Amino acid sequence: MPSPRPLPLRRRDLLVGGIAGLAVTAAAAESAWSIREAANGDAIPEPVRGVPIHMQIVAHPDDCLYFVNPRVARVLADGAGVCTVVLTAGEADGRNSWETAAPADFAGYAAARDNGLRRAYALMALGDADAPWDRYLAPLDSGQDVELCVLRDKPEVHVVFCSLWTNLGRITGEFTRLLALWEGRLDDSLVLPPTDSPLTAESTVDRATVQATLLELLERYEPAVVNTLDPDPDPVAGERLGAEQPGYSDHIDHTAAALFAWEAARAWGKAGAVEAWRGYYNRRWPGNLGEADLEPKGRALDVYSWNDGADCGLPSGCGDRLIAGPGAGTTYGHATHPRYTAAVAATEIDGLIRPVAVRDNTVQVLGDDGWEDLGGPDTLPSLDLAGTKLYAIAAEHTHDPATHVRDVHCYDLVSGQWQLLGNPAGTGAGARIVGQVAAADDGRTALACVRDLHGLAVRVRPEGGEWSEWTRLDGPAVHDAPAALALDGAFTIVAATPDNVAAWEGDGVAWVSRQLDLPGPDDLPFLPASAVTAAQVPDGRAVLASRVAGCSDVALHIGRGEEWTGVRVPLEGGVLAPALAIGPEGALAVVCDDGTGAPAVLVLELADLESAGTGGFGLLSRPWTRGDVTVVKRPAAAFGSDGALRLWAVAADGELWTAEAEPGGEPPAGWSPAV
Template sequence: MPPISRAGTGRRRHGPLTAALCALGLLAGLTGCAHVEPTDRRGTRQAGAPHQAAPVPTGTWAGAGGRVRTAESVLQIVAHPDDDLYFINPETAQSLRSGRPLTTVYLTSGESDGVNAPRRQVPGAAAPARKPGDRGDKAVYAEARQNGIRAAYAEMATGDRATPWKRTVLHTAGGGRAELDTLEGHPHIRLVWDLLHEAGTLTGDRPHSLYGLWKGETSRLGSQLTSAGPVTRGFHVTRGALVDTLVGHLRRFRPTQIRMQDPTPGRLDRGGAYADHQDHFAGARFVQEALARYGDEAARGRVPHFTVATYLGYFNGGLPPVLGRRTAENKLRTLDTYAWTDRAERPCAFAAGCGDLKMVPRRQHHGWSHGIRHTGGDSVSWLRAGADGALWAYGVLDGRIAVRHRPPGAHARWSAPVLLPDKGIDPTLTAVGLPDGRTALLGTRTVTEDGPGGYRREVGWTVQRPGGAGAGSPAGFGPWHSLGTPEPGDLAGLSDISAPAAAVTPDGTVTAVVRTSRHQLAARVRQPDGTWLPWRALGGTGVHGDPAAAVDGGGRLFVFGATARTVLAWTRPAAGGPLSGPSATGLPAVTGPLTVRRDGHDAVRLHMRAPGSGHVLTARIGAAGLGTPGGPVRPARVADLGGAAGYGPVAVTRLPDGRTLLAARAENGDLQTAVVDERQDTAGGAPRAETVAARVRWSRTGFLCAGAPAGVSGPRDGDADLAVAGLDGHLYWARTGGSGTVGWSRA
């Protein structure tokens, strides 16, 4: 098993972490605990880096109507130089190509041991390996990493890595100094270097670090300057000063979307080591504290509303590859530029060097170069419809639940978002209908105001009050009701729970299911009389991401969780009783998140993504086809519906004529849609998957999305409503009409 690189840390290889992840099955599946080469559908290695293209609208679903134009401003905050390239890209490149403002903040200098060289010599590498006794120069290495980042951003934005930058000093709101870089000719593209000292170890005890500062093990964290930067005098920050600094960045750049690293990555089952770099999640927790303050300003209208996206870190490299060949190759090319892999052919004009040579050779990038996974914002159930055609959209703005309402009528307009009062709501929100017609919203909430000792995530819900279905106001929903958490505490699992999946059976029983830091599922049930039972462990091994749940037409509950190798299932009969499982589905490795919907009296239908291509897959699953322990499994027929090599969940809407409207993110970050007839695609004697994919027509919208789309069936024959949030924080909506839409409009 080849060693796996560790982005954003001084020690680029970590054998025990890799071994532990493999033991969990989280570096297995299609990756086989090795890197993945980009291939075409026949498995042939593809050479050469294709050009990156901007999103272009095509096809009938992209619009009748004018081109959608958005006005977003994105702020990315990461711990180390390169965390954005590994874990947020290709979305970084998508924003750069959009022409909209993008600012990336690097909290630490990523100075490591100061030696800018591979850990060991590799045949064919352009840079010599470090020699025993090399002492290094942290300021010089930090400068080299900055040079690599600037080259990578310039190349993504302009095609020319040599495009110059203007480097200036920024006095921060926390009393320190940062470096502000602006790409010449592109004043909307900026890099901010907060120049703080990094931990220098993934899991080691380093009190003088972001995590030490967050926990209170040190009262001040020092700076690490670079050898050629404009900031020439060192400084220290306290815990409060760092939060002030981040709030100052938010006020200065006024983002409509904030991208950050996962604040709750969990621990490994074996040994309890962090599953991500301590700088990654500690930095993200400081961002959460800043957002709690800044969200109050946004909620009062002093600054723009904003959405938040969080991204999986090191775990991403061990899961099945998400990105299609072209997108993965583009991402890998950017990493090559950052790592200065062509050092022998391209001299450098800077004394410190032009990139991070610890990332040489090229194959160390694999795994992370082929993946991107959000750890929040992937719900596809946030749009609800009334029998009269009224619509309600539920999202999260400024850390609060946002309710939007559209009355029935062809010329009705969407209301402005109304924010519910509870704070700290995480991005993923699940909406379910109760038997009495009301809507319940389930999600997770992060509690930060109690300081490090009280930091926690909890599952919770809020329910519409009787008569509040059309109110579209805070009075329409009750207060946030905490359901607690199956995690014993932050120190035990770093508060690592997934967003809840939820389903309601015909008798009114509500079941909420989450993945825990042990990579298993746990459920909490609300009985028809309103009583919530305690959390109950459901088991499973190696489950990752968010679970999915649905009820078939006969009232049977299905719950699914994906591992790196397959999909596991849990069921509960219509007559009630506890969930049983996990059962084998026989499905191959997939990427998600999973989407599951009712499909007839005795089955549900899953939608997911194919590893390595991003194609949309579908399979019909019934209880009779699930395996029992030690028993046979009848694998469901999986149909490949094609798609533009995208990633993320698939919104699924059943049309009145029996066909299905699919909506999902495309490789370029915009929305793609298709109408398919899945009944014939997964029936006995169905055509081959390649044939199905070839005849499905996918169309594009042409604007970048935040989170996942959602759809509902409309009140008229053949109609459906589709909505998605833009990066500008606004809701975008379209209604189908015959063969296409009546045009996208901003709510």
């Protein structure tokens, strides 16, 4: 498809902002806030070049504020541009009120939600929710008209409203959700022009048009990072909550928007990083946001939901009254969880430590002459390394729900060969639960992935032998990616569960599962608020790392069997699970992100983790070293044989950056491009 050209359009300006202390009548307010014609002959403004652009593709106007933020606020503060594409009008029952007797106004409620999103972005970008926007009717080469909104005083900020009816079935009685359009059960979807929008025609679009629109926008904006909702939501554990779709803990429109987005991102194939953000499942996790992240997320949501008490004078309303606050709330707003964070790993190749990353949908290794594509299938942005093997997941986001593919593939760093290892559920709905994989190797190899609501599945390869079939390991539901270790001639797989940390231990044939009951705050079993990561200590013990529930602090546990001790290390903000590396002299490196999005690095001695004594959970206050970049994926860390610490992370420009500390030196603060 050719890149969209600047088109001569009729430009409309939205006059926003008020005059403090001036009392106006309702009629005067409506006039002051109306959309008026501007000069003819203006064209759609081009994206601002020279800064990385982050594109969010979501279903509803509040999705990026609930499920992607604080990431959006972080990259805006770092100087990036943003373009958020909202696929549906989000009109619900047409009432911007909890009063069921209020008259339905679908176009008016859609406009109120759009107003709220623009005001929230203006607040995040400029600190002024009432900063003015310019709005354009943008006919695309795909054949679809969209509304393009540009923040006048910060033109790096764009919002695109596609405004498809969310649920026309409220009127027609038919199933007209976005998922029906994706799966082919609905031939086309009707556009709902919001009140006072440049969109005026009640046109229709089919699936191919929506796909072409997203691809055209990707080609136009050339984003360094693409953020989507979750195409593979977790199955429901327990009672269905709120607006969850049957069987899965997310809104049905979130899933459909994510499937459209991932198909477009894969077809375009040029994003430095792609991330899926979990939706309603956040309410089933403990909160993982500290005040450094809750505050900006909550302020943006207060503006979006009109809880800031603004007297904007917009006839359709200044925001979405149906959002419960204050701030981020206590359900799915109290957490932010990216789905695929481990897109970078480090391994030794020919005596040198090299980073391996998922770039442009493929697995690549950074060598002396730049990036080298390792071949193999297109993969999700998730990797794990064990021994000389690399594990990745290939996905087919199909329109037929019975043919979804999420297969594990193994790459041998020695032979250069790929091997298909499949999926414990085969294809279809069950295959979508696999998540991220974990592997451990001591000559033998154990590979683990999430199975369903009741534990894990593993494949085991004996030394010099062939892989076994997938084996089901019963146990509790798993929140996030497991971690695997080879300890004392046996395998240990650990994972966060809804109320504990679970472990599966075995020799590759016989397995047992148990709750670890790690020491936690207030003498209670530790409850992680992130994936649990792990590293093996030379003396046979293990170090486990995660985020502490209800805040963003980092928890570190060391031990084996039934004996563990832990410490809590305060950290202001961050949403990524910590990465770990253990050096040849027993140094422990811990790397994650903080509330600004910067890499936060801590180097400890293993003895520091034992300060609370066996069974204790103490406080370890140590200063973190903050890097000078914003990261969007979990960093990778490795010690060289000389004790030098090497770090890699995907930054806000979508490229890999690196930092290094001399043996025994302080953690690095200065980062530079890896290429």
